[in-house]
Amino acid sequence: MSSNQNYITVSKVGIIGAGISGIAAAKQLSCYDPVVFEATGSIGGVWRHCSYNSTKLQTPRCDYEFSDYPWPERDNSSFPSHIEILEYLDAYARHFNVLKYVKFNSKVVEVRYIRDRGTAKLGESPGEYGTLTTGQSAWEVAVQINQSENVQWYAFECLVMCIGKYGDVAKVPVFPRNQGxxxxxxxxxxxxxxxxxxxxxxxxxxxxxxxxxxxxxxxxxxxxxxxxxxxxxxxxxxxxxxxxxxxxxxxSYWIWGLPFFLFYSTRSSQFLHEKPNQSFLRALLCLSLSPMKRAISKFIESYLAWKxxxxxxxxxxxxxxxxxxxxxxxxxxxxxxxxxxxxxxxxxxxxxxxxxxxxxxxxxxxxxxxxxxxxxATGFDGKKKLKSILPEPFCSLIEDSSGVMPLYRGTIHPLIPNMAFVGYIESVSNLHTAELRCKWLAGLMDKQFKLPTVENMLEQTTKELDVMKRTTRFYKRHCISTYSINHSDEICEEMGWKSWRKKHLLAEVFSPYNCQDYEEEK
Missing domain, CATH: 3.50.50.60 (FAD/NAD(P)-binding domain)
Structure with missing residues (x-):
């Protein structure tokens, strides 16, 4: 596909994908009048295009909502269906007038980096990452509209990738000859x-x-x-x-008569689990409490084996x-x-x-x-989706030798300039994870704080990976559930927010954290 120099420059920021992450990014970056490219005719991502008739949310609705837009019946203990989630997302997008940014039936087929690479090559000593918006276009984006053969090129200073880990590209087993x-x-x-x-x-x-x-x-x-x-x-x-x-x-979310959140979703419970960048005292505490951590896992297993x-x-x-x-x-x-x-x-x-x-x-x-x-039912290949549109050498940098995307704050790849990724790390509530990182991204683009050096960011991502490897054999899923509150603490501190979000100490220690705790500070 040849480059067309008559590209359209309509915004500093381009967003690819209008699922949960893309809509959250568009809302938080609305001051930049972003352009959101959505390959289909509607928002919703996997909830619209990869759901069965029986698909329901895996968490209570109060744990899966935007911080500034509560569910109409948020105290309803039932798990909402995918239809209810789509209705909620549509209502959110209309309430905040996000749909005006979305170009539907606009499939991104290629992106190109058009500035000199400021990042270091692998093996070299990395320096400053730089800013996401510099006043000059950094990425060309080729967009196929309404499945036609015509391709329109756009240019942006920064791209936000929100095409997600699920849907679009099926992960299919490889079979021996004559067994396929x-x-x-x-x-x-x-x-x-x-x-x-x-x-x-x-x-x-x-x-x-x-x-x-x-x-x-x-x-x-x-x-x-x-x-x-x-x-x-x-x-x-x-x-x-x-x-x-x-x-x-x-x-259900009850274990031997106790609410599940007591074991993993409170600040006190997360002291049982290792986190990146923990102090010596925190590491010592975590080590001393490791028998309790194993006991909790056994306690839950005993209930499940009984039930x-x-x-x-x-x-x-x-x-x-x-x-x-x-x-x-x-x-x-x-x-x-x-x-x-x-x-x-x-x-x-x-x-x-x-x-x-x-x-x-x-x-x-x-x-x-x-x-x-x-x-x-063998899953999806989200990284293959990214690799299909990213150019070299960035395509080869998407994942490290362990098969994990090295994302600082779950958002910035230290070796890919002028680009952010939302929706590529997991937690108990992926909506909350995406929204908070979009708020962090908005603060970063507004120059409220500065990124560390590339070297320091890579070091941080390595520490996170090491923690995940020590916690679970399934670390490639890049899930932060056992230290999600601590992860959010670091993001809040970087944005200049209070990291402890509850109104009093007792709630801070024993109440579960949810999306409403991270409503934007006035």
């Missing part, structure tokens, strides 16, 4: 394709069919339940889940509960999941390797499962 989907006589699809079906089409796909669902995270669990519900009655076929890695699941038939179905993970929480992989079970399993409508098979044969799939040990439909 091409040898299978049935239908193979990824959950990304299943999400595009309406309720009637989904029911028609599943009803009376032998369905195999590959995976055991939230999307796989929800899909298995939908399959079971479509196959009620004597003529219904069971759904078989093929599981490589088990993860802890919970029926759920994990042993009966061979679904008890070998790793501690804390590792799933620390990697944001704990899933809330649908109420009827194990009821359907007890009724024989959901079956389970463990396999580290598998492939296709003409009549279904073959597990290691040569065990064969017959199938009419195989659905791959």
């Amino acid at each position: 989907p091409d040898v299978f006589n049935g239908k193979v699809m990824h959950t990304l394709d299943y999400c595009k079906l309406d309720k009637e089409e989904a029911n028609q796909l599943l009803k009376g069919k032998k369905v195999v669902v590959v995976g055991y995270k939230k999307s796989a669990i929800d899909l298995a339940v939908e399959c079971a519900e479509a196959n009620q009655g004597p003529d219904g076929e069971p759904c078989t889940m093929v599981i490589r890695t088990l993860h802890w699941t919970v029926p 759920l038939p994990l042993v009966k179905y061979g679904l008890r993970p070998d790793h501690p509960f804390e590792e799933d929480y620390a990697s944001c992989q704990m899933a809330i079970l649908p109420e009827n999941f194990f009821l359907e399993a007890d009724n024989g409508k959901i079956l389970f098979e463990r396999a580290t390797k598998w492939g296709f044969w003409s009549g279904g799939i073959e597990l290691e040990g040569k065990k064969r499962l017959e199938a009419d439909v195989v659905v791959l």
Whole structure:
């Protein structure tokens, strides 16, 4: 694609993506009149384009709201459906007049850096990162409008990438020769394709069919339940889940009669967990409290083993509960999941390797499962999305040798200039994580504070990675849940805000933190 020098310069800031992160960024950066490119015809991201009919939020609504726009019924303890979340997001965008910044059906197909690189090459001693807005355009953006062949180029001083880790690009297993989907006589699809079906089409796909669902995270669990519900009655076929890695699941946010937030979501509870840049005294305290940390994980595991038939179905993970929480992989079970399993409508098979044969799939040990439909709930490749539009050498810098994006404050890649990333780290509430970092980004662009040197930022990201590696084997998910309050503290301090946000000490120590605690200071 050739560069067109007649590009349009309409704003200092360009935002790619109009999901939760993109809308949050547009609102916080509204003083720059940003241009938001959205490839589809609506806002909402994965909530609109990668949700099943049964998809619900995994947290209470009071933990998933913008700090300046509470849910209408925020005390409602039920988990909102994806439809309710979209209605909430639409209402937020209209209330703050964010939609005027969005260019719908505008797919970004390429970006180019048009200034001299001020960042250091790998292996060299890095210096100052510089400012995000310098008065000169830094990025060209090629935009394909309404799926036409025509491409319009735009230029911006700063780009904010909000295309997210989920959706768009399916992560599909690599199969040995003659064991791929091409040898299978049935239908193979990824959950990304299943999400595009309406309720009637989904029911028609599943009803009376032998369905195999590959995976055991939230999307796989929800899909298995939908399959079971479509196959009620004597003529219904069971759904078989093929599981490589088990993860802890919970029926609700109550453990032995105690609210779940007591264990992980208060300031006092996070003293049990290691955090980056902790002082010697904090490290000593953390070490001395490590038996309590392990005891809490065992306490929760004991409840789940009592409450759920994990042993009966061979679904008890070998790793501690804390590792799933620390990697944001704990899933809330649908109420009827194990009821359907007890009724024989959901079956389970463990396999580290598998492939296709003409009549279904073959597990290691040569065990064969017959199938009419195989659905791959194997996740998404968010980094591949980024790499598809970023130029070299930046494309090669997206992830480090550990497979993690090195993002300072979860937002700035120290080696990629004039660009921010929102929505690429995870926590219990990704909306809160995105919004607070957008506020931090707005302060940075407004020059309220200055970034450390590139070297110092890289050192900070390395420390965070080291903590995640010591906490969970699933560190590549880049989840900060066990030290999210401390992470927010550092962001608040950098913005000149108070880091302790509660009204009194007792609440500060024992009450859970949520989005409302980070309402902008007047």
